[in-house]
Amino acid sequence: MRIGLLGTGPWARRTHGPALAAHPSVELAGVWGRRPEAARDLADTLGTRAHDDVDALLDDCDAVAIALPPDVQAPLAVRAAGAGKHLLLDKPIATSVEGARELVDAVTAAGVASVVYFTLRFTDGPARWVAEQQAADGWWTGDARWLSSIFAGGDSPYAASPWRHDRGALWDVGPHALSMLLPVLGDVADLDAVRGQAGPGDTVQFLLRHTSGAVSTVSTSHTVPEAAAEVLAEVRGEAGVSRMPAWHGNDPQLPFANAVDALLRAVDGEPHACDVRFGARVTEILAAVEASLPAKSPRGESA
Structure with missing residues:
Protein backbone atom coordinates (compact mmCIF):
# COMPACT_ATOMS: atom_id res chain seq x y z
CA MET A 1 0.00 0.00 0.00
CA LEU A 120 -1.09 1.49 24.05
CA ARG A 121 -3.83 -0.29 22.12
CA PHE A 122 -1.11 -1.28 19.64
CA THR A 123 1.53 -2.10 22.26
CA ASP A 124 1.62 -5.82 22.99
CA GLY A 125 1.44 -5.88 26.81
CA PRO A 126 -1.22 -3.20 27.37
CA ALA A 127 -3.28 -4.38 24.36
CA ARG A 128 -3.26 -7.93 25.70
CA TRP A 129 -4.28 -6.61 29.13
CA VAL A 130 -7.32 -4.85 27.64
CA ALA A 131 -8.41 -8.03 25.84
CA GLU A 132 -8.04 -10.12 29.02
CA GLN A 133 -10.10 -7.69 31.12
CA GLN A 134 -12.78 -7.50 28.43
CA ALA A 135 -13.21 -11.26 28.79
CA ALA A 136 -13.93 -10.94 32.53
CA ASP A 137 -17.16 -9.67 34.06
CA GLY A 138 -18.04 -7.88 37.27
CA TRP A 139 -15.81 -4.81 37.20
CA TRP A 140 -16.89 -2.17 39.71
CA THR A 141 -14.34 0.62 39.38
CA GLY A 142 -11.47 1.77 37.22
CA ASP A 143 -8.64 4.24 37.63
CA ALA A 144 -6.23 5.72 35.10
CA ARG A 145 -3.40 8.17 35.74
CA TRP A 146 -1.34 9.73 32.95
CA LEU A 147 0.94 12.10 34.82
CA SER A 148 4.16 13.55 33.38
CA SER A 149 6.55 16.41 34.04
CA ILE A 150 7.17 17.44 30.42
CA PHE A 151 5.89 20.98 31.14
CA ALA A 152 7.78 21.11 34.44
CA GLY A 153 11.35 20.95 33.22
CA GLY A 154 11.37 17.55 31.52
CA ASP A 155 13.43 16.95 28.37
CA SER A 156 10.63 15.55 26.21
CA PRO A 157 10.76 16.49 22.50
CA TYR A 158 7.05 17.30 22.82
CA ALA A 159 7.51 19.94 25.53
CA ALA A 160 7.56 22.75 22.94
CA SER A 161 4.37 21.60 21.20
CA PRO A 162 2.06 24.65 20.93
CA TRP A 163 -1.17 22.66 20.78
CA ARG A 164 -0.23 20.61 23.86
CA HIS A 165 0.45 23.79 25.81
CA ASP A 166 -2.83 25.24 24.59
CA ARG A 167 -5.07 22.23 25.30
CA GLY A 168 -3.07 20.55 28.08
CA ALA A 169 -2.65 16.95 29.13
CA LEU A 170 -6.42 16.38 29.16
CA TRP A 171 -6.42 16.35 25.37
CA ASP A 172 -2.95 14.88 24.88
CA VAL A 173 -2.96 11.89 27.23
CA GLY A 174 -6.62 11.77 28.22
CA PRO A 175 -7.25 9.76 25.02
CA HIS A 176 -4.74 7.12 26.19
CA ALA A 177 -6.55 6.75 29.50
CA LEU A 178 -9.95 6.41 27.84
CA SER A 179 -8.59 3.90 25.31
CA MET A 180 -7.73 1.62 28.25
CA LEU A 181 -10.89 2.04 30.34
CA LEU A 182 -13.73 2.23 27.79
CA PRO A 183 -13.21 -1.21 26.20
CA VAL A 184 -13.26 -2.84 29.65
CA LEU A 185 -15.91 -0.85 31.54
CA GLY A 186 -18.11 0.20 28.63
CA ASP A 187 -19.03 3.52 27.08
CA VAL A 188 -19.77 6.56 29.19
CA ALA A 189 -23.43 6.29 30.14
CA ASP A 190 -24.34 9.99 30.30
CA LEU A 191 -22.12 12.82 29.06
CA ASP A 192 -24.16 15.32 31.06
CA ALA A 193 -23.11 13.51 34.24
CA VAL A 194 -19.37 13.80 33.53
CA ARG A 195 -17.62 15.86 36.19
CA GLY A 196 -14.09 17.25 36.19
CA GLN A 197 -11.91 19.34 38.47
CA ALA A 198 -8.81 21.34 37.56
CA GLY A 199 -5.70 21.16 39.70
CA PRO A 200 -2.27 22.81 39.61
CA GLY A 201 -0.87 23.60 36.18
CA ASP A 202 -2.74 21.65 33.52
CA THR A 203 -3.79 18.89 35.94
CA VAL A 204 -7.36 17.63 35.48
CA GLN A 205 -9.15 14.82 37.28
CA PHE A 206 -12.56 13.56 36.20
CA LEU A 207 -15.21 11.02 37.11
CA LEU A 208 -17.11 8.79 34.67
CA ARG A 209 -20.07 6.43 34.97
CA HIS A 210 -20.04 3.59 32.45
CA THR A 211 -22.78 1.57 30.75
CA SER A 212 -21.67 -1.50 32.72
CA GLY A 213 -22.58 0.28 35.96
CA ALA A 214 -18.92 0.76 36.91
CA VAL A 215 -17.43 4.14 37.74
CA SER A 216 -13.92 5.34 37.00
CA THR A 217 -11.58 8.21 37.73
CA VAL A 218 -8.98 9.63 35.35
CA SER A 219 -6.12 11.98 36.24
CA THR A 220 -4.07 13.78 33.58
CA SER A 221 -1.20 16.23 33.86
CA HIS A 222 2.00 17.34 32.16
CA THR A 223 3.06 19.55 35.08
CA VAL A 224 3.51 17.20 38.04
CA PRO A 225 6.94 17.05 39.72
CA GLU A 226 9.17 14.44 38.12
CA ALA A 227 9.02 12.26 41.24
CA ALA A 228 5.21 12.13 40.94
CA ALA A 229 5.07 11.07 37.27
CA GLU A 230 3.15 7.85 36.61
CA VAL A 231 1.33 5.94 33.89
CA LEU A 232 -1.25 3.57 35.34
CA ALA A 233 -4.55 1.90 34.49
CA GLU A 234 -6.34 -0.56 36.73
CA VAL A 235 -9.77 -2.07 37.29
CA ARG A 236 -11.32 -3.60 40.41
CA GLY A 237 -14.21 -6.01 40.77
CA GLU A 238 -15.24 -9.60 41.36
CA ALA A 239 -11.97 -10.89 39.90
CA GLY A 240 -9.95 -8.69 42.25
CA VAL A 241 -7.56 -5.98 41.10
CA SER A 242 -5.98 -5.98 37.66
CA ARG A 243 -3.35 -3.44 36.66
CA MET A 244 -2.04 -2.69 33.19
CA PRO A 245 1.55 -3.92 32.78
CA ALA A 246 4.23 -1.27 33.02
CA TRP A 247 4.74 0.79 29.88
CA HIS A 248 7.64 3.14 29.25
CA GLY A 249 7.18 4.08 25.58
CA ASN A 250 10.81 3.41 24.70
CA ASP A 251 10.20 2.09 21.18
CA PRO A 252 7.32 4.01 19.55
CA GLN A 253 8.00 2.61 16.08
CA VAL A 276 -12.63 6.99 13.60
CA ARG A 277 -15.93 6.39 15.40
CA PHE A 278 -14.15 5.41 18.60
CA GLY A 279 -11.89 8.41 18.12
CA ALA A 280 -14.93 10.67 17.83
CA ARG A 281 -16.44 9.25 21.02
CA VAL A 282 -13.21 10.02 22.87
CA THR A 283 -13.44 13.62 21.62
CA GLU A 284 -17.06 13.85 22.82
CA ILE A 285 -16.09 12.62 26.30
CA LEU A 286 -13.11 14.96 26.65
CA ALA A 287 -15.20 17.89 25.44
CA ALA A 288 -17.77 17.04 28.13
CA VAL A 289 -15.02 16.94 30.76
CA GLU A 290 -13.68 20.31 29.62
CA ALA A 291 -17.17 21.84 29.67
CA SER A 292 -17.68 20.61 33.25
CA LEU A 293 -14.54 22.28 34.62
CA PRO A 294 -15.12 25.34 36.82
CA ALA A 295 -14.38 28.64 35.09
CA LYS A 296 -10.96 30.09 35.80
CA SER A 297 -10.13 33.60 36.83
CA PRO A 298 -7.57 35.65 34.83
CA ARG A 299 -4.91 34.38 37.28
CA GLY A 300 -5.75 30.79 36.39
CA GLU A 301 -7.48 30.03 39.69
CA SER A 302 -10.89 28.37 39.88
CA ALA A 303 -13.62 30.96 40.24
Missing part, protein backbone atom coordinates in the same frame (compact mmCIF):
# COMPACT_ATOMS: atom_id res chain seq x y z
CA ARG A 2 1.24 3.49 -0.87
CA ILE A 3 0.96 5.67 2.22
CA GLY A 4 1.65 9.40 2.30
CA LEU A 5 2.83 11.13 5.46
CA LEU A 6 1.29 14.44 6.52
CA GLY A 7 3.44 16.20 9.11
CA THR A 8 7.10 16.86 9.83
CA GLY A 9 7.29 17.36 13.62
CA PRO A 10 8.93 15.17 16.28
CA TRP A 11 6.22 12.49 16.12
CA ALA A 12 6.60 12.22 12.33
CA ARG A 13 10.40 12.11 12.59
CA ARG A 14 10.64 9.68 15.51
CA THR A 15 7.74 7.38 14.79
CA HIS A 16 5.53 7.71 11.70
CA GLY A 17 8.21 8.29 9.08
CA PRO A 18 10.76 5.63 10.12
CA ALA A 19 8.05 3.02 10.78
CA LEU A 20 6.40 3.61 7.39
CA ALA A 21 9.73 3.58 5.55
CA ALA A 22 10.69 0.28 7.18
CA HIS A 23 7.34 -1.51 6.84
CA PRO A 24 7.58 -4.44 4.40
CA SER A 25 4.02 -4.01 3.10
CA VAL A 26 4.15 -0.24 2.61
CA GLU A 27 5.63 2.16 0.12
CA LEU A 28 6.18 5.57 1.68
CA ALA A 29 4.74 7.63 -1.16
CA GLY A 30 5.93 11.03 0.03
CA VAL A 31 5.83 13.69 2.72
CA TRP A 32 3.86 16.92 3.01
CA GLY A 33 4.29 19.49 5.76
CA ARG A 34 3.19 23.00 6.59
CA ARG A 35 6.84 24.05 6.27
CA PRO A 36 8.14 22.97 2.84
CA GLU A 37 11.78 23.03 3.93
CA ALA A 38 11.01 20.65 6.82
CA ALA A 39 9.13 18.35 4.42
CA ARG A 40 12.12 18.27 2.07
CA ASP A 41 14.53 17.53 4.91
CA LEU A 42 12.37 14.69 6.30
CA ALA A 43 11.75 13.25 2.84
CA ASP A 44 15.50 13.16 2.17
CA THR A 45 16.06 11.40 5.49
CA LEU A 46 13.40 8.79 4.71
CA GLY A 47 14.40 8.23 1.10
CA THR A 48 11.19 9.55 -0.42
CA ARG A 49 10.10 12.84 -1.96
CA ALA A 50 8.47 15.95 -0.60
CA HIS A 51 5.20 17.33 -1.95
CA ASP A 52 4.48 21.04 -1.83
CA ASP A 53 0.75 20.44 -2.34
CA VAL A 54 -1.51 18.12 -0.32
CA ASP A 55 -3.60 17.16 -3.34
CA ALA A 56 -0.47 16.15 -5.25
CA LEU A 57 0.44 13.74 -2.46
CA LEU A 58 -3.12 12.40 -2.32
CA ASP A 59 -2.87 11.66 -6.04
CA ASP A 60 0.22 9.53 -5.35
CA CYS A 61 -1.05 7.40 -2.46
CA ASP A 62 -3.74 4.95 -1.30
CA ALA A 63 -3.77 6.09 2.34
CA VAL A 64 -2.38 8.83 4.56
CA ALA A 65 -0.78 8.73 7.99
CA ILE A 66 -1.23 12.02 9.81
CA ALA A 67 1.16 13.42 12.42
CA LEU A 68 -0.26 16.91 12.91
CA PRO A 69 -2.07 18.81 15.68
CA PRO A 70 -5.65 17.52 16.01
CA ASP A 71 -7.43 20.58 14.64
CA VAL A 72 -5.08 20.66 11.66
CA GLN A 73 -5.48 16.91 11.20
CA ALA A 74 -9.30 16.87 11.12
CA PRO A 75 -9.95 19.00 7.99
CA LEU A 76 -7.05 17.39 6.12
CA ALA A 77 -8.41 13.95 6.98
CA VAL A 78 -11.84 14.97 5.69
CA ARG A 79 -10.14 16.08 2.48
CA ALA A 80 -8.22 12.81 2.20
CA ALA A 81 -11.32 10.70 2.83
CA GLY A 82 -13.16 12.67 0.16
CA ALA A 83 -10.37 11.69 -2.21
CA GLY A 84 -10.93 8.02 -1.34
CA LYS A 85 -7.85 7.60 0.85
CA HIS A 86 -7.73 5.35 3.89
CA LEU A 87 -6.75 7.04 7.14
CA LEU A 88 -4.19 6.32 9.87
CA LEU A 89 -4.97 9.09 12.34
CA ASP A 90 -3.35 10.36 15.52
CA LYS A 91 -5.25 10.89 18.76
CA PRO A 92 -7.29 12.93 19.45
CA ILE A 93 -8.81 13.06 15.99
CA ALA A 94 -10.08 16.58 16.77
CA THR A 95 -10.63 18.74 19.85
CA SER A 96 -14.10 19.89 18.78
CA VAL A 97 -17.12 17.62 18.66
CA GLU A 98 -18.17 19.19 15.37
CA GLY A 99 -14.78 18.50 13.78
CA ALA A 100 -14.81 14.88 14.96
CA ARG A 101 -18.34 14.23 13.70
CA GLU A 102 -17.59 15.83 10.34
CA LEU A 103 -14.66 13.43 9.96
CA VAL A 104 -16.83 10.43 10.86
CA ASP A 105 -19.37 11.52 8.25
CA ALA A 106 -16.64 11.90 5.62
CA VAL A 107 -15.20 8.44 6.33
CA THR A 108 -18.68 6.88 6.25
CA ALA A 109 -19.63 8.59 2.99
CA ALA A 110 -16.37 7.60 1.30
CA GLY A 111 -16.34 4.04 2.61
CA VAL A 112 -12.65 4.23 3.49
CA ALA A 113 -10.92 2.38 6.32
CA SER A 114 -9.70 4.20 9.41
CA VAL A 115 -7.45 3.46 12.38
CA VAL A 116 -6.64 5.89 15.18
CA TYR A 117 -3.21 5.44 16.75
CA PHE A 118 -3.94 5.09 20.46
CA THR A 119 -0.40 3.99 21.28
CA LEU A 254 6.94 -0.95 16.91
CA PRO A 255 3.40 -0.12 18.08
CA PHE A 256 3.00 2.26 15.13
CA ALA A 257 3.96 -0.59 12.79
CA ASN A 258 1.21 -2.63 14.49
CA ALA A 259 -1.22 0.21 13.75
CA VAL A 260 -0.17 0.11 10.10
CA ASP A 261 -0.88 -3.62 10.09
CA ALA A 262 -4.31 -2.89 11.59
CA LEU A 263 -5.05 -0.42 8.79
CA LEU A 264 -4.04 -2.95 6.14
CA ARG A 265 -6.41 -5.49 7.72
CA ALA A 266 -9.18 -2.88 7.93
CA VAL A 267 -8.80 -2.20 4.21
CA ASP A 268 -9.21 -5.97 3.68
CA GLY A 269 -12.48 -5.94 5.66
CA GLU A 270 -11.38 -6.50 9.26
CA PRO A 271 -12.17 -3.25 11.13
CA HIS A 272 -10.21 -2.33 14.24
CA ALA A 273 -11.95 -1.21 17.43
CA CYS A 274 -9.86 1.99 17.41
CA ASP A 275 -11.46 3.44 14.31
Whole structure:
Protein backbone atom coordinates (compact mmCIF):
# COMPACT_ATOMS: atom_id res chain seq x y z
CA MET A 1 0.00 0.00 0.00
CA ARG A 2 1.24 3.49 -0.87
CA ILE A 3 0.96 5.67 2.22
CA GLY A 4 1.65 9.40 2.30
CA LEU A 5 2.83 11.13 5.46
CA LEU A 6 1.29 14.44 6.52
CA GLY A 7 3.44 16.20 9.11
CA THR A 8 7.10 16.86 9.83
CA GLY A 9 7.29 17.36 13.62
CA PRO A 10 8.93 15.17 16.28
CA TRP A 11 6.22 12.49 16.12
CA ALA A 12 6.60 12.22 12.33
CA ARG A 13 10.40 12.11 12.59
CA ARG A 14 10.64 9.68 15.51
CA THR A 15 7.74 7.38 14.79
CA HIS A 16 5.53 7.71 11.70
CA GLY A 17 8.21 8.29 9.08
CA PRO A 18 10.76 5.63 10.12
CA ALA A 19 8.05 3.02 10.78
CA LEU A 20 6.40 3.61 7.39
CA ALA A 21 9.73 3.58 5.55
CA ALA A 22 10.69 0.28 7.18
CA HIS A 23 7.34 -1.51 6.84
CA PRO A 24 7.58 -4.44 4.40
CA SER A 25 4.02 -4.01 3.10
CA VAL A 26 4.15 -0.24 2.61
CA GLU A 27 5.63 2.16 0.12
CA LEU A 28 6.18 5.57 1.68
CA ALA A 29 4.74 7.63 -1.16
CA GLY A 30 5.93 11.03 0.03
CA VAL A 31 5.83 13.69 2.72
CA TRP A 32 3.86 16.92 3.01
CA GLY A 33 4.29 19.49 5.76
CA ARG A 34 3.19 23.00 6.59
CA ARG A 35 6.84 24.05 6.27
CA PRO A 36 8.14 22.97 2.84
CA GLU A 37 11.78 23.03 3.93
CA ALA A 38 11.01 20.65 6.82
CA ALA A 39 9.13 18.35 4.42
CA ARG A 40 12.12 18.27 2.07
CA ASP A 41 14.53 17.53 4.91
CA LEU A 42 12.37 14.69 6.30
CA ALA A 43 11.75 13.25 2.84
CA ASP A 44 15.50 13.16 2.17
CA THR A 45 16.06 11.40 5.49
CA LEU A 46 13.40 8.79 4.71
CA GLY A 47 14.40 8.23 1.10
CA THR A 48 11.19 9.55 -0.42
CA ARG A 49 10.10 12.84 -1.96
CA ALA A 50 8.47 15.95 -0.60
CA HIS A 51 5.20 17.33 -1.95
CA ASP A 52 4.48 21.04 -1.83
CA ASP A 53 0.75 20.44 -2.34
CA VAL A 54 -1.51 18.12 -0.32
CA ASP A 55 -3.60 17.16 -3.34
CA ALA A 56 -0.47 16.15 -5.25
CA LEU A 57 0.44 13.74 -2.46
CA LEU A 58 -3.12 12.40 -2.32
CA ASP A 59 -2.87 11.66 -6.04
CA ASP A 60 0.22 9.53 -5.35
CA CYS A 61 -1.05 7.40 -2.46
CA ASP A 62 -3.74 4.95 -1.30
CA ALA A 63 -3.77 6.09 2.34
CA VAL A 64 -2.38 8.83 4.56
CA ALA A 65 -0.78 8.73 7.99
CA ILE A 66 -1.23 12.02 9.81
CA ALA A 67 1.16 13.42 12.42
CA LEU A 68 -0.26 16.91 12.91
CA PRO A 69 -2.07 18.81 15.68
CA PRO A 70 -5.65 17.52 16.01
CA ASP A 71 -7.43 20.58 14.64
CA VAL A 72 -5.08 20.66 11.66
CA GLN A 73 -5.48 16.91 11.20
CA ALA A 74 -9.30 16.87 11.12
CA PRO A 75 -9.95 19.00 7.99
CA LEU A 76 -7.05 17.39 6.12
CA ALA A 77 -8.41 13.95 6.98
CA VAL A 78 -11.84 14.97 5.69
CA ARG A 79 -10.14 16.08 2.48
CA ALA A 80 -8.22 12.81 2.20
CA ALA A 81 -11.32 10.70 2.83
CA GLY A 82 -13.16 12.67 0.16
CA ALA A 83 -10.37 11.69 -2.21
CA GLY A 84 -10.93 8.02 -1.34
CA LYS A 85 -7.85 7.60 0.85
CA HIS A 86 -7.73 5.35 3.89
CA LEU A 87 -6.75 7.04 7.14
CA LEU A 88 -4.19 6.32 9.87
CA LEU A 89 -4.97 9.09 12.34
CA ASP A 90 -3.35 10.36 15.52
CA LYS A 91 -5.25 10.89 18.76
CA PRO A 92 -7.29 12.93 19.45
CA ILE A 93 -8.81 13.06 15.99
CA ALA A 94 -10.08 16.58 16.77
CA THR A 95 -10.63 18.74 19.85
CA SER A 96 -14.10 19.89 18.78
CA VAL A 97 -17.12 17.62 18.66
CA GLU A 98 -18.17 19.19 15.37
CA GLY A 99 -14.78 18.50 13.78
CA ALA A 100 -14.81 14.88 14.96
CA ARG A 101 -18.34 14.23 13.70
CA GLU A 102 -17.59 15.83 10.34
CA LEU A 103 -14.66 13.43 9.96
CA VAL A 104 -16.83 10.43 10.86
CA ASP A 105 -19.37 11.52 8.25
CA ALA A 106 -16.64 11.90 5.62
CA VAL A 107 -15.20 8.44 6.33
CA THR A 108 -18.68 6.88 6.25
CA ALA A 109 -19.63 8.59 2.99
CA ALA A 110 -16.37 7.60 1.30
CA GLY A 111 -16.34 4.04 2.61
CA VAL A 112 -12.65 4.23 3.49
CA ALA A 113 -10.92 2.38 6.32
CA SER A 114 -9.70 4.20 9.41
CA VAL A 115 -7.45 3.46 12.38
CA VAL A 116 -6.64 5.89 15.18
CA TYR A 117 -3.21 5.44 16.75
CA PHE A 118 -3.94 5.09 20.46
CA THR A 119 -0.40 3.99 21.28
CA LEU A 120 -1.09 1.49 24.05
CA ARG A 121 -3.83 -0.29 22.12
CA PHE A 122 -1.11 -1.28 19.64
CA THR A 123 1.53 -2.10 22.26
CA ASP A 124 1.62 -5.82 22.99
CA GLY A 125 1.44 -5.88 26.81
CA PRO A 126 -1.22 -3.20 27.37
CA ALA A 127 -3.28 -4.38 24.36
CA ARG A 128 -3.26 -7.93 25.70
CA TRP A 129 -4.28 -6.61 29.13
CA VAL A 130 -7.32 -4.85 27.64
CA ALA A 131 -8.41 -8.03 25.84
CA GLU A 132 -8.04 -10.12 29.02
CA GLN A 133 -10.10 -7.69 31.12
CA GLN A 134 -12.78 -7.50 28.43
CA ALA A 135 -13.21 -11.26 28.79
CA ALA A 136 -13.93 -10.94 32.53
CA ASP A 137 -17.16 -9.67 34.06
CA GLY A 138 -18.04 -7.88 37.27
CA TRP A 139 -15.81 -4.81 37.20
CA TRP A 140 -16.89 -2.17 39.71
CA THR A 141 -14.34 0.62 39.38
CA GLY A 142 -11.47 1.77 37.22
CA ASP A 143 -8.64 4.24 37.63
CA ALA A 144 -6.23 5.72 35.10
CA ARG A 145 -3.40 8.17 35.74
CA TRP A 146 -1.34 9.73 32.95
CA LEU A 147 0.94 12.10 34.82
CA SER A 148 4.16 13.55 33.38
CA SER A 149 6.55 16.41 34.04
CA ILE A 150 7.17 17.44 30.42
CA PHE A 151 5.89 20.98 31.14
CA ALA A 152 7.78 21.11 34.44
CA GLY A 153 11.35 20.95 33.22
CA GLY A 154 11.37 17.55 31.52
CA ASP A 155 13.43 16.95 28.37
CA SER A 156 10.63 15.55 26.21
CA PRO A 157 10.76 16.49 22.50
CA TYR A 158 7.05 17.30 22.82
CA ALA A 159 7.51 19.94 25.53
CA ALA A 160 7.56 22.75 22.94
CA SER A 161 4.37 21.60 21.20
CA PRO A 162 2.06 24.65 20.93
CA TRP A 163 -1.17 22.66 20.78
CA ARG A 164 -0.23 20.61 23.86
CA HIS A 165 0.45 23.79 25.81
CA ASP A 166 -2.83 25.24 24.59
CA ARG A 167 -5.07 22.23 25.30
CA GLY A 168 -3.07 20.55 28.08
CA ALA A 169 -2.65 16.95 29.13
CA LEU A 170 -6.42 16.38 29.16
CA TRP A 171 -6.42 16.35 25.37
CA ASP A 172 -2.95 14.88 24.88
CA VAL A 173 -2.96 11.89 27.23
CA GLY A 174 -6.62 11.77 28.22
CA PRO A 175 -7.25 9.76 25.02
CA HIS A 176 -4.74 7.12 26.19
CA ALA A 177 -6.55 6.75 29.50
CA LEU A 178 -9.95 6.41 27.84
CA SER A 179 -8.59 3.90 25.31
CA MET A 180 -7.73 1.62 28.25
CA LEU A 181 -10.89 2.04 30.34
CA LEU A 182 -13.73 2.23 27.79
CA PRO A 183 -13.21 -1.21 26.20
CA VAL A 184 -13.26 -2.84 29.65
CA LEU A 185 -15.91 -0.85 31.54
CA GLY A 186 -18.11 0.20 28.63
CA ASP A 187 -19.03 3.52 27.08
CA VAL A 188 -19.77 6.56 29.19
CA ALA A 189 -23.43 6.29 30.14
CA ASP A 190 -24.34 9.99 30.30
CA LEU A 191 -22.12 12.82 29.06
CA ASP A 192 -24.16 15.32 31.06
CA ALA A 193 -23.11 13.51 34.24
CA VAL A 194 -19.37 13.80 33.53
CA ARG A 195 -17.62 15.86 36.19
CA GLY A 196 -14.09 17.25 36.19
CA GLN A 197 -11.91 19.34 38.47
CA ALA A 198 -8.81 21.34 37.56
CA GLY A 199 -5.70 21.16 39.70
CA PRO A 200 -2.27 22.81 39.61
CA GLY A 201 -0.87 23.60 36.18
CA ASP A 202 -2.74 21.65 33.52
CA THR A 203 -3.79 18.89 35.94
CA VAL A 204 -7.36 17.63 35.48
CA GLN A 205 -9.15 14.82 37.28
CA PHE A 206 -12.56 13.56 36.20
CA LEU A 207 -15.21 11.02 37.11
CA LEU A 208 -17.11 8.79 34.67
CA ARG A 209 -20.07 6.43 34.97
CA HIS A 210 -20.04 3.59 32.45
CA THR A 211 -22.78 1.57 30.75
CA SER A 212 -21.67 -1.50 32.72
CA GLY A 213 -22.58 0.28 35.96
CA ALA A 214 -18.92 0.76 36.91
CA VAL A 215 -17.43 4.14 37.74
CA SER A 216 -13.92 5.34 37.00
CA THR A 217 -11.58 8.21 37.73
CA VAL A 218 -8.98 9.63 35.35
CA SER A 219 -6.12 11.98 36.24
CA THR A 220 -4.07 13.78 33.58
CA SER A 221 -1.20 16.23 33.86
CA HIS A 222 2.00 17.34 32.16
CA THR A 223 3.06 19.55 35.08
CA VAL A 224 3.51 17.20 38.04
CA PRO A 225 6.94 17.05 39.72
CA GLU A 226 9.17 14.44 38.12
CA ALA A 227 9.02 12.26 41.24
CA ALA A 228 5.21 12.13 40.94
CA ALA A 229 5.07 11.07 37.27
CA GLU A 230 3.15 7.85 36.61
CA VAL A 231 1.33 5.94 33.89
CA LEU A 232 -1.25 3.57 35.34
CA ALA A 233 -4.55 1.90 34.49
CA GLU A 234 -6.34 -0.56 36.73
CA VAL A 235 -9.77 -2.07 37.29
CA ARG A 236 -11.32 -3.60 40.41
CA GLY A 237 -14.21 -6.01 40.77
CA GLU A 238 -15.24 -9.60 41.36
CA ALA A 239 -11.97 -10.89 39.90
CA GLY A 240 -9.95 -8.69 42.25
CA VAL A 241 -7.56 -5.98 41.10
CA SER A 242 -5.98 -5.98 37.66
CA ARG A 243 -3.35 -3.44 36.66
CA MET A 244 -2.04 -2.69 33.19
CA PRO A 245 1.55 -3.92 32.78
CA ALA A 246 4.23 -1.27 33.02
CA TRP A 247 4.74 0.79 29.88
CA HIS A 248 7.64 3.14 29.25
CA GLY A 249 7.18 4.08 25.58
CA ASN A 250 10.81 3.41 24.70
CA ASP A 251 10.20 2.09 21.18
CA PRO A 252 7.32 4.01 19.55
CA GLN A 253 8.00 2.61 16.08
CA LEU A 254 6.94 -0.95 16.91
CA PRO A 255 3.40 -0.12 18.08
CA PHE A 256 3.00 2.26 15.13
CA ALA A 257 3.96 -0.59 12.79
CA ASN A 258 1.21 -2.63 14.49
CA ALA A 259 -1.22 0.21 13.75
CA VAL A 260 -0.17 0.11 10.10
CA ASP A 261 -0.88 -3.62 10.09
CA ALA A 262 -4.31 -2.89 11.59
CA LEU A 263 -5.05 -0.42 8.79
CA LEU A 264 -4.04 -2.95 6.14
CA ARG A 265 -6.41 -5.49 7.72
CA ALA A 266 -9.18 -2.88 7.93
CA VAL A 267 -8.80 -2.20 4.21
CA ASP A 268 -9.21 -5.97 3.68
CA GLY A 269 -12.48 -5.94 5.66
CA GLU A 270 -11.38 -6.50 9.26
CA PRO A 271 -12.17 -3.25 11.13
CA HIS A 272 -10.21 -2.33 14.24
CA ALA A 273 -11.95 -1.21 17.43
CA CYS A 274 -9.86 1.99 17.41
CA ASP A 275 -11.46 3.44 14.31
CA VAL A 276 -12.63 6.99 13.60
CA ARG A 277 -15.93 6.39 15.40
CA PHE A 278 -14.15 5.41 18.60
CA GLY A 279 -11.89 8.41 18.12
CA ALA A 280 -14.93 10.67 17.83
CA ARG A 281 -16.44 9.25 21.02
CA VAL A 282 -13.21 10.02 22.87
CA THR A 283 -13.44 13.62 21.62
CA GLU A 284 -17.06 13.85 22.82
CA ILE A 285 -16.09 12.62 26.30
CA LEU A 286 -13.11 14.96 26.65
CA ALA A 287 -15.20 17.89 25.44
CA ALA A 288 -17.77 17.04 28.13
CA VAL A 289 -15.02 16.94 30.76
CA GLU A 290 -13.68 20.31 29.62
CA ALA A 291 -17.17 21.84 29.67
CA SER A 292 -17.68 20.61 33.25
CA LEU A 293 -14.54 22.28 34.62
CA PRO A 294 -15.12 25.34 36.82
CA ALA A 295 -14.38 28.64 35.09
CA LYS A 296 -10.96 30.09 35.80
CA SER A 297 -10.13 33.60 36.83
CA PRO A 298 -7.57 35.65 34.83
CA ARG A 299 -4.91 34.38 37.28
CA GLY A 300 -5.75 30.79 36.39
CA GLU A 301 -7.48 30.03 39.69
CA SER A 302 -10.89 28.37 39.88
CA ALA A 303 -13.62 30.96 40.24
